[in-house]
Amino acid sequence: MLQTDKLYTGLTWELYKEHVKKFSHAAVKGLPTPDEMKEALAAIVEDATVKVLAQEKVGMVVQFHWMDTYRALDVCEVADVKGFLTQRFGGGKFKLNLYHGINFLSTKNWETEGPPIWKGLIRAPEE
Template identity: 35%
Template sequence: MSDTSARPAVPPWLYKLFTGHQYPYVRRLAKFGQAVIPGEDRQEPTKDMIDAKFWEVYPRCWAKILQEVKVGMIVVFHDLGEYPAGGYQALVDDPEAFLSATYGKKKIKVNFYDGDNFVCTINFKVAGWTEHEGGH
């Protein structure tokens, strides 16, 4: 995607989530997308390579919203919703406001996927959530 005007707005927190070292999906694709020179290790990808791979992957990612619920001594996750690629710009623009308005006071996990491949996740304590209240 060479036309930068067609790119959606991406805040720094989301770019870092996708390209940082915590979740290596985009970095790994950039690294293993390089040409192989027999007998040599692949070089670490450059910032430009990572950026190019981000703009290849991000537009096709979809998001899954889960609620974290403590059940006894364990934590389980309940599906709250899914958003197709390009269908969650309000979440990207202001995650706290979007999640609060859409799902209310909860502890929420947002997972991003490239097809069936897990890309990254981020947790939010929404609308003043402070603890597991009454198991919900």
């Protein structure tokens, strides 16, 4: 298990906070304390992944293209998410999804500037 406060400052933490805000118990019981959230994230982060999808509007339809999947531990220290996306995929609209195993937890959208490098990187769907 990762024993560092860096887990609670970057991309994985942002996505996990989105999950907690939308979790049904939060509406009834209120948000957990920051320490409770940190403990819960630390318990799942080794089995969590972040999936990057690029959004493309084709006529009236919005398509999402799978770009890559990262271990949540590998991106937990990414503080500049837009810079991370721009460096790898260029400009565009991106959806980042957090999963614990096969279970979807949350999503957050980012938009970056620059040429759409991602169009040349479109991958086949995961098997």
